[in-house]
Amino acid sequence: DMRRRDFTVNAMARRLETGELLDPLDGRADLALGILRTTSPASFRDDPLRMVRGLRFVSELGFDLAPETERQMRDSAEQVEHVSGERIGGGLASDGLGELSKLLLGNQPAKALRLARDTGVLVRFLPELEAAIGFDQESRYHELPLDEHLFAVAQAAADAGAPLRVRLAALLHDGGKPESAWRGKDGRLHFYANPALGKRSHEEIGGEIVSSALGRLRYPTRLRAAVRHIVRAHMFEPPRRALAVGARRFLHRHGEQTxxxxxxxxxxxLQGKRLAESPQTRAELERLGRFGEVLEQERAGAYRLEHLAVDGADLIELGWQPSPALGRALAHLLRAVIANPKLNTRERLLAEAAGLLENPRVP
Known part of the structure; x- marks a missing residue:
């Protein structure tokens, strides 16, 4: 039975009667050395998911692949395409996590992702990233090849203890760059939309990549939507002046979690760039930190309709009819409160709504 396990470190047992350790494949020695070794040359052919599981162990435990195991992984990589998406992504286990999720939630995802790339396994379960491998961004903002940047961002997200949705976004956020790339008069590549050349922004294409990849890997709908939102909006710039009204508008636009x-x-x-220590990047990180502090303070403020001191029923009682105009009036009140929280009293908002009813001016 132990010889049919995936790796030698998982092929050990202990006799209940005597406590004797059964270790026919020297798994204890591999465990001590931090080596991941298959139990047989047929291990990956028997269950190709074991390749992704092995990479997960690299991330979680910092193990290295034995040379012969790495060769077996290269030789068998294409078999990963036959593994059901939920076993890799969305997960069939009670924790709802497939092997890719566990890999990204490990301590060393960049190490595992590089191995996945080098053995050919990565593009078998994420073909959307094939064009990113070795892609030269030719940008003054990036010195790393695109795949190395994605791995570095995934590592930075892991180091910060970010949730899975952020780590998935980290891995996929710039996946649209190869398709969106166009060369400007400065001789460099650019990745924002250029309708004249028929080019869409990389974040728009990236959102489509998220939908395709995470859908195929059977991630839950809500998680896919959250990752897609992050990728679509990731190009926002931290404001030079961290104002409370800007933080409230940001919360209103994206919602608190996003x-x-x-x-x-x-x-x-920002941390996943070779230029992370440059003065420009440090300044941007400082601006981001200041904006984060203000946003944290404003989380308790009013930036959603349910935060208003009045609701639709109050406006109907005032004389408004249930209609799209009522929704526009509430949206107008919310914009006013976001701009000036002192307006968020029942008396002031009802007065404003009454004025709108008598003299409609809501766009």
């Missing part, structure tokens, strides 16, 4: 996720992702994105 706003915090965007800050976490931006921090990891």
């Amino acid at each position: 706003a915090l996720d965007l800050l976490a992702h931006k921090r990891a994105d």
Whole structure:
């Protein structure tokens, strides 16, 4: 039975009667050395998921692959395509986590992702990243090849203890760059939208990559939507002046969870550059930190409709009819409160709503 296990470190047992350790494949020695070794040359053919599981152990435990195991992984990489998506991504276990999720939640995802790339396993379960491998960004903002940047951002997110949705976004956020790239008059590549050349922004394409990849890997709908939102919005710039009204508008635009996720992702994105120690990047990280402090203070403020001191029923009682105009009036009140929280009293908002009813001016 132990010889049919995946790796030697998992092929040990102990006799209940005597306490004797059964270790026919020297798994204890491999465990002491931090070596991951298959139990047989057929291990990956028997269950190709074991390749991704092995990479997960690299991330979680810092193990190294035995040379022959790495060769077996290279030779068998294409078999990963036959593994069901949920076993890799969304997960069939009670914790709802597949092997990729556990890899990203480990302590050393960059090490594991590099091994996944070098053995050919990565593009078998994430073909969307094939164009990113070795892609030269030719940008003054990035010195690293695109794949190395993605791995570095995933590592920075892990070092910060970010949630899975941020780590998935870290791995996929710039995946749209190869398709969106166009060369400017400065001779460099650019990745923002250029309609004249028929080029869409890399974050728009990246959102589509998230939908494709995470859908195929059977991640839950809500998680896919959260990751897609982060990727679509990840190009926001931390403001030079961290104003409370700007923080409230940011919370209103993205929602509390995604706003915090965007800050976490931006921090990891900045740290995942070879230029992370440059004065420009340090200044951007400082601006991000100041904005995060203000945003944290404003989380208790009013930036959603349910935070208003009045609701639709109050406006109907005032004389408004249930209609799209009522929704626009509430949105107008919310914009006013976001701009000036002192307006968020029942008396003031009802007075404003009454004025709108008599003299409609809401766009």
